[in-house]
Amino acid sequence: MEDLRLFLDFLKDYFLTRITSLGASFEAIKDVIVAFLIVKRGKYSSSFLSSSVLLIVAAVLIAGPVITQNSPFVSQTGQSGSYQAAIISYNPYQGSLSTVVSVKSRSEIENYTVHGGDTLAGIAKRFNISVDTIKWANDLKSETIKPGQSLKIPPITGIVHTVQPGETVYSIAKKYRVDAQNIVNYIWNDFADPDTFALTPGQILYVPDGVIETAPAPTRLFAQVISGVKGNSNFIWPTTGVITQYPVWYHMALDIANPSMPAIIAADTGTVIYAGWNSTGYGNMVMIDHGNGYRTLYGHMSQILVSIGQAVSQGQQIGVMGSTGRSTGTHLHFEIRAGETLLNPLNFLK
Numbered sequence: 001m002e003d004l005r006l007f008l009d010f011l012k013d014y015f016l017t018r019i020t021s022l023g024a025s026f027e028a029i030k031d032v033i034v035a036f037l038i039v040k041r042g043k044y045s046s047s048f049l050s051s052s053v054l055l056i057v058a059a060v061l062i063a064g065p066v067i068t069q070n071s072p073f074v075s076q077t078g079q080s081g082s083y084q085a086a087i088i089s090y091n092p093y094q095g096s097l098s099t100v101v102s103v104k105s106r107s108e109i110e111n112y113t114v115h116g117g118d119t120l121a122g123i124a125k126r127f128n129i130s131v132d133t134i135k136w137a138n139d140l141k142s143e144t145i146k147p148g149q150s151l152k153i154p155p156i157t158g159i160v161h162t163v164q165p166g167e168t169v170y171s172i173a174k175k176y177r178v179d180a181q182n183i184v185n186y187i188w189n190d191f192a193d194p195d196t197f198a199l200t201p202g203q204i205l206y207v208p209d210g211v212i213e214t215a216p217a218p219t220r221l222f223a224q225v226i227s228g229v230k231g232n233s234n235f236i237w238p239t240t241g242v243i244t245q246y247p248v249w250y251h252m253a254l255d256i257a258n259p260s261m262p263a264i265i266a267a268d269t270g271t272v273i274y275a276g277w278n279s280t281g282y283g284n285m286v287m288i289d290h291g292n293g294y295r296t297l298y299g300h301m302s303q304i305l306v307s308i309g310q311a312v313s314q315g316q317q318i319g320v321m322g323s324t325g326r327s328t329g330t331h332l333h334f335e336i337r338a339g340e341t342l343l344n345p346l347n348f349l350k
Helices: 002-039 046-071 119-124 131-138 169-173 180-185
Strands: 108-115 152-155 158-162 202-208 242-245 253-258 263-265 272-280 283-289 293-299 318-320 331-338 339-342
Touching: 119 131, 131 152, 131 158, 169 180, 169 202, 180 202, 272 293, 283 318, 293 318
Parallel strands: none
Antiparallel strands: 108 152, 158 202, 242 253, 253 331, 263 318, 272 283, 283 293, 293 331, 331 339
16 A cells, blocks of 8 residues: 555656646747737637646646645644634625614714603613613613603713813723723723823713712711700800801801810700711711700711710710811811701800
């Protein structure tokens, strides 16, 4: 069998050599043949064409294996790397009756009119965005919608932000809990300066995958007022310091500042009905119900020394002055209330 294989290899090489030689000879005399055919016009054209076809077929059969063996796209034994040619086909008639949805992202907000039977979840799925994205874009507090209502549909899941003066890509990214690169990478975002990613106030900026974190509702743990614990309505000053803000219509309270952080005392006898953090701006806050229709509020404290439900006497320390919450410096925010009505503390303090 080995001898037969060697003989066949020799025979193949012999015929390949002979045909190659014939091809070279043909190339040498083809100009003469062409001139002869031109002279004879079409007399020998039929025979020549037939012979040419046979030569082309023979060349393909002989040269095909050689080309295959030397092709860089076909893996060969003994080579360290291998290559594979990819064949891509397309049938323009296949699936011609099906609906094709473009995968290209929308570049702008789309307006959608709610139809009967629509739900926020269904609309979100239709546009391939999250329910929260639609709620944020339309300032919806719940998922309740009604027919005829117009909704803004952002192009991507995330936040549609209107740039304010002084804002940067980095501050906006931090606000919506994403990496600044997410904003830069989004193809439809424009920048006044592509190198520094400068923004123009008033422009629309898309924040992919951004989220709006709602602040937790302030803890409202009010204790029941202890029976018999009542103030005398003669309020004393709750701390020492300098008055930096007097009561005005938009700030019906006293701000008393003192950088030494003195003690805060109860302005009158009563029951502590709130003691803890208040996220609406008061920071560490204490509220006391005096059992006679009045309540006092003490805000921005650095320490709280009482607890909810505790009975306190007039002059008792309830905390330490600080600068927590919406505060720019160490001070006490002090209020006197009748129910929910804020009163002028200067009319009561002795």
